[in-house]
Amino acid sequence: MMRLPMFDLRAPRTTDEAARILAGEGANAMLLAGGTDLLPNMKRRQQVPRTLVSLRNIGTLKQSQFNPAGARLGACVTLTEIAEDPRFRNGYSALWQAAAQVATSHIRNMATLGGNICLDTRCSYYDQNYEWRKSISFCMKKDGEVCWTAPGSERCMAVSSTDTAPALIALGARVLLRSGAEVREVLLSDLYQNDGMNYMLRQPGEIVEEVRLPALHGWKSAYWKLRRRGSFDFPVMSVAAAARLSPAGVVEEARIVLGAVASRPLPADEAAKSLVGRPLTEETIAEAAAQAARLAKPLDNTDFDMSWRKKVTTAFVTYALRDLRGDDMTSVNLSLGRHIL
């Protein structure tokens, strides 16, 4: 079998202590939340930290609170907890749909929201074991020089594959980062950059402590995901859409974010803007969908043919906006994933 490399395991009880360990160990340490991404990666030697700092014993990271200003979610709230909480299902639907569609129920039981936000970018040249990567002389993301997805590229083209981040960005989420005694709060969208290796602007000593969602105040949202199997897979293209609608159904404000078509969640601001001041009709939806799809530039480093992934982006933006509008999406859901979300 594939064995984990040797490592030291630390399990602090407070974020302060975790931050101290992290500061002391520097680049040799990594945070361990649910472990569903990191531990398999370690078996494949994609990451080989000398020290793992487990967040499991830090109770404050597992709490979530709802108040009139919105919601606060500890970074170690599991995806199952989100998927089973009616306050998300009935309010922050995009987040609920995203969390409920991550991998399998076994993985959702372990995986955390913070972990999914920080999920390593994925690529079919990178998500392979040590021997496989050796047989292509490795790639620039780990141990090698070239990006095999685009050999002329200066940067790594690995794909942002988090489901929850596009949904959270569409919902206007902010995150709280702690480094020692210092705490900063940033828009989640500002935490990412379009680089497969340095996809997050999180500093090595920083811990994602909390996700903050603004109050809903009329916002509706939806998350739609392309994958081969409704039971299992990472997204290979996804759409999160959120909009604040007037009582008459006119869009007052909107956000559309594409997932898994770049190295970061990709806001489609122009497309979202095209909806403002108009009702969600088939025409306005089609216009926004076409605009958003133009941004998607999938490459040949995930499942499915890249040109097809681009082609069907329009359809998925359409699904998300129709869902947000309140259409009955049962048959599309059944067709895509064999389940009703």
Place this chain on the structure above:
Amino acid sequence: MPREKDLPKRASRDPKRSGDDLRVIGAARRRVDSRGKVTGQPIYADDISLPRMAHCKLLRSPHPHARIRSIDTSRASAHPGVYLVLTGKDMPIEYGILPVSQDETALATDHVRHVGDPVAAVIAREELTAFEALDLIDVDYEVLATISSPEEALATPEPRLHTYGEEGNIHKRVSFEFGDVNVGFAEADEVFEDLFFYQGSTHLAMEQHASVAAKDRDGKLTLWTSTQVPHYLHRSLAKVLGMPTGHIRVIATPCGGGFGGKSDPMNHELIVSKAALMLDRPVKISLTREEVFYCHRGRHPVLMKFKAGVKKDGTLTALDLQTLVDGGGYGSFGVASTFYTGALQTTAYHLPRYKFRACRTFTNKPPCGPKRGHGTPQPRFGQEVQMDKIAERLNIDPAELRLRTAVKPNELTANFLQLGTVGLSECIERVVAMSGWKDKFRKLPEGRGVGLACSCYLTGAGLSIYWNQMPHSGILLKLDRGGGVTLQAGTTEIGQGSDDVLSAIVAEILGINTADIRVYSGDTDLGPVDLGSYSSRVTLMAGNAAVQAAERAKAMLAEVVAERLEVPPEYLVFANNHVFDPGAAEKKLTFPEAICLAEAKFGTIGTAGSYWPPKMPAAKYKGGGVGTSPTYTYSAAIVEVEVDPNTGWLRVVNVWNTHDLGRALNPTLALGQVEGSIYMGLGEALMEEQDFRRLPKKLSHALVHKAPSMLDYKSLTSLDMPPVYTEFVEGPDPRGPFGAKEVGQGPMLPIAPAVANAVFDAVGVRIDEVPITPEKILKALAEKKAGRAPRFGPKHFPQIQWPEPLRVPPPWEGGDGRAINDTPKPPKPAAKVEKVLSR
């Protein structure tokens, strides 16, 4: 117990259904090993841990094709915790599953042929240590030109992957003509020419291969391993290790699935055996999922060209089939697989003239071999989709077309295969009725469709893998004074339920419960030879041997009980743990009492049973042995799909299927086999691909498996399965034990073509290759929209230098099964007298 309503309906072709007096056979039962399986009791190979056990890891080639100039293992050997480093020179003897393809060595001696080909082995105290030491082995490779496809292999005779084979990188060509197909095409009203491609796929058994070898105190070797073929492995071990088979014991551990992937002797099995003997320590290896993809032996990718002639009424006049088979780096079962890409094209629909040519090439990829359906799903896909096109053009309902052309029971086919019972027409009629086909076909709204396909499969290969005249299966029974029965078999329980089937047969005949029988199977020391769990042979062959062994024991018991009760032995009934005269209630003995009497008279009560397949008198031409079988099964399936014309997204809505299995010995098991087959068929139809990626040639010579992991190699999970509706068509076949035929492979075959045919019914495009993906459907829809041929599939079949075909006139042209242009062979030793068990 399984609930009756969950079990498939069973239509009997036999109006006076025999077998109503059976008590165990035919009843839906829990399998004998079910409690252990569901409570996690079986000790799989990877669960075995022995004192002083060492761990083995293999260094595998990072290059798709290279010569090894030198290997320096000194740094690895000196690494703390490393016990031993082996290389090709430590075990250079060649082996392979087929006598004609002895082309593997356990570790490469000087030539690696695919990424993942093993080069050296490290045996260490810890598995992690062995893994780390792999990087300390220095191998100097001379990289060679790489062949990634059969087309490239044909165009690139040098460098050769192997020095044997036909020429260049062509491993094997076969060429036959059964009747003059040109006459057939001249008689035809329409001639259809179609190209098809069937992608390769892997078995994806849940359990990765694992083995533990240990040297016994007397110097003998024991190997525990996850295998389907302990007997063939036993022979390879003896050859490579240079030991007599009597000093080697192979124990097939409980198996987490094989599907053909554990039917070859595997390099790691030989390596740990050698290491255990050298170190005098148990040595274990547990392959990673990636390594299983490198062992492979999976479905051959096959390019096919079908040319069929038909009359206006649908009668077939001729078929000319060419196949081009991508073999990968080694022979494996490939020669047999190559024959199988055309052997069964005559067994479903009556074909008066048939020409078949096939070519297998070597490529720098893991070797292909046998996967469920072995070589036949590919041409079955082509033939069934072509039948659908024929039906469309001739304006005949596809079900009706097949009913008109279906073969008849006991037919001798154009290529001299002797059929047994044939339930094809009943399968079609039942599946048409249960699916509501007549209300759906060409009547569903745009985007919805149904497709029909049928199939035929063997019930056990008629020939052993190596030429010999001995039985294919043997069973030993021992009856204990207390009433317990011990059954020793060489069969391999790979999850299909063979232990249960053998218990049921013996329990039925001796009138006892399966709970009173203990089965020891898959152990070369304890059981007589059985050739293995492949070709759907175990129920029929080992089952018939079990019938013989049990009947022999029953006869001994009947003799003594008849004396004691003073009734003629033929009056006696064995049931409910008793032997009695149904005409006289007081005349009875318990089963243990009967055994004691028999033991007092005859001594220890042990019997043996054996099975030889019927000698095939029909096919006498060279190569005619492939495709022969004691009898054949038939299946029909209808698949309903939904296609989104906007994205090409494909959803399978329902699957209905019927299978002619002779008799369901345990319907619970039979249903499991059918549903498992359909799962596998859908995986291949919709998404599975053993696909490779070549990096830009000017930057790299890499040729790597695209997705050697269970996450990225896409296959359905249980949550992705559509509803499946199954009915059995039963009509006991006299060649099978209690009339049973196979059920483990045949039901897979019609699934992929039924999906393709359903897609055509839904949106009017032909996808002439598998997997059938949304991308391909959308491309075909674009072709349709542009007014071009509404199709996605291969466009070209390369020119191949075919040898002069062996010309064998079919039976109706006066043929006697011999080729008329073959060079005479020296006479073989007199063949064994036919031994078919009759009951």
